[in-house]
Every structure is written in C-alpha cells, then in structure tokens.
Amino acid sequence: KDDGIYCKIGGRTALEILEEAAAGAGAIIAIGSCASFGGIPAADPNPTGAKGAPQILTGKTVVALPGCPANPYIFLGTALQYATFGTLPELDDQGRPMFAYGRTIHEHCPRRPHFDAGRFALAFGDSGHRQGWCLYQLGCKGPRTHASCSVQHFNEVVNAWPIGSGHPCFGCTESAIAFRVPLHTTVEIERPTPPDTYPAIAPEHEGVSPLATGVAGLVGGALLGAGYMASRKLGEGEGPQEPAGGTPPVGREGAGS
Numbered sequence: 137k138d139d140g141i142y143c144k145i146g147g148r149t150a151l152e153i154l155e156e157a158a159a160g161a162g163a164i165i166a167i168g169s170c171a172s173f174g175g176i177p178a179a180d181p182n183p184t185g186a187k188g189a190p191q192i193l194t195g196k197t198v199v200a201l202p203g204c205p206a207n208p209y210i211f212l213g214t215a216l217q218y219a220t221f222g223t224l225p226e227l228d229d230q231g232r233p234m235f236a237y238g239r240t241i242h243e244h245c246p247r248r249p250h251f252d253a254g255r256f257a258l259a260f261g262d263s264g265h266r267q268g269w270c271l272y273q274l275g276c277k278g279p280r281t282h283a284s285c286s287v288q289h290f291n292e293v294v295n296a297w298p299i300g301s302g303h304p305c306f307g308c309t310e311s312a313i314a315f316r317v318p319l320h321t322t323v324e325i326e327r328p329t330p331p332d333t334y335p336a337i338a339p340e341h342e343g344v345s346p347l348a349t350g351v352a353g354l355v356g357g358a359l360l361g362a363g364y365m366a367s368r369k370l371g372e373g374e375g376p377q378e379p380a381g382g383t384p385p386v387g388r389e390g391a392g393s
Contacts, residue, residue, distance in 0.1 A: 137185025138184075140152070142186075143184075143186075154192060158193050163199065164196060164198045164199065166198055166199065168202065169203060171200075172190065172230075172232075173190070173191070173202060173230075175315065176315050188311075190231050197224065199214055199224055199227065201233070202308065202309040202314075210284070213225070240278060240281055245299060250268070250270040251270040255270060256271075256272055256273040257269045257271055258274070260302075268302075271304040271305075272304075274304050275322055276305050277317070278304075279323065280310060280325070281305050285299075285305070
C-alpha cells in the first residue's frame with residue numbers, strides 16, 4: 137500500500153529492496169510467516185496492505201517457509217538441496233516444501249492418543265492439562281496446521297515447541313488461521329475422517345444378499361461333489377501291474393536267484 141512506505145530500511149522501501157534482490161536470485165526463499173504471507177502486519181484489517189514475498193513476486197517461484205519463528209532446519213534442508221542438486225523441493229499449493237508441511241500437527245502430535253480416547257484438558261492447570269491430555273478444547277489449531285514442529289523441535293531442545301510446553305498450537309504456518317483466528321478459539325476439523333479422527337473400531341459392512349448366498353452354496357456343493365467322485369475313482373484303481381517283459385517283481389515267488 138502507498139508504494140510500500142510503511143516499511144523502510146536505510147531510506148529505501150522493503151518493496152524496492154525485495155524486487156532488486158529477487159531480480160538476480162537463483163532461488164527465492166521466504167523465511168517466516170511475515171515473509172511468507174504478511175504475518176502479524178497483514179492481520180485484519182491490515183491497514184498498511186502488508187503482503188508476503190510470494191504475493192509480491194508474482195510469476196516467480198518463491199519457496200515459503202512460514203512459522204513464527206520459522207524452523208531453521210527446514211531452511212537448511214531447502215538451501216542444501218538447491219546448492220547440491222540445483223533443484224527445489226516439491227511444494228504444496230502455497231509454495232511450502234512438502235517434506236516439512238505435507239502433514240498436519242494433528243497427524244503426528246504426541247498427544248494424539250488422548251484425542252482419540254476423548255481425553256481433553258478443559259482449562260489451563262486442570263487435572264487433564266497437568267497429565268498432558270489433548271489441548272484441542274483449549275483452542276489447539278493442530279488439526280488444520282501443516283507443519284513439522286512436533287517431530288522437529290526448536291533449538292535442539294526436546295519439547296521446545298508450543299504443545300511441548302503445554303500450550304495449544306496457534307497455527308502460525310497457516311495464512312487463514314495465524315493472527316486471524318483468536319488464540320484460544322477451537323477450529324473445525326476439516327477432514328472428519330482418519331487421520332484426523334479415530335477410525336471406527338467396528339465399521340459397518342453391507343449384508344450378504346440371498347442371491348450371493350445361493351450362488352456360494354451351489355459352488356460349494358459342486359466342489360464337494362467333484363471331490364467325492366475323485367476319491368471313489370482313486371479307491372477303485374487296479375492293483376500293482378507286473379513290469380513289461382513278464383519279469384516278476386522282487387519278493388514274489390519265482391523271482392530269479
């Protein structure tokens with residue numbers, strides 16, 4: 137908005153600097169939610185018209201690494217692939233690498249078993265919260281947030297991520313959720329089927345029709361009948377035959393000495 141006058145560095149707008157740098161770049165990587173889709177400045181009502189690099193550099197491939205903060209290992213993996221092979225990783229429809237954003241937090245959350253069992257923390261500090269139960273009822277955005285936080289923690293510290301510290305995921309990698317949906321508002325689960333919900337223990341099956349039962353009976357009867365006839369023929373077979381030439385078999389009277 138207004139030619140980018142709301143963000144300046146050294147007297148130049150960030151818009152000018154971005155366009156100049158992108159013009160000669162081999163690969164363009166937007167690091168963080170602000171660079172990817174505008175982040176906090178782009179939150180409604182977005183008075184400055186803030187946008188992310190992909191929305192400005194239309195016509196160019198921009199790898200978006202949203203996150204607040206972004207995970208450095210995702211950047212490292214993306215940059216090393218480009219430096220080594222000259223290629224970029226497979227991207228989703230928002231320009232995010234599939235290897236890091238291909239699944240939701242909910243799919244590999246360590247608290248997922250509690251969700252499946254219906255065990256939810258209902259208030260911070262309650263019994264369920266202290267026992268590490270699912271944080272969905274407290275506003276966790278994990279079911280709609282594509283990220284790898286639950287398997288790649290920050291700063292090489294175990295559980296250094298929101299859910300690991302006992303707070304719901306707030307969807308920082310999703311432009312439609314982060315800084316738009318209130319922090320502790322519960323989101324709808326977009327896919328009410330596995331892997332987002334627990335699979336049915338005894339799924340319903342269609343009944344077997346009378347026709348199918350009759351056909352199965354006929355086939356089974358035919359097989360039994362054929363087996364019976366085959367067994368009779370085997371039982372009525374002729375006894376041992378003398379070998380050709382008339383030489384009696386060994387062990388019978390008249391065998392040669």
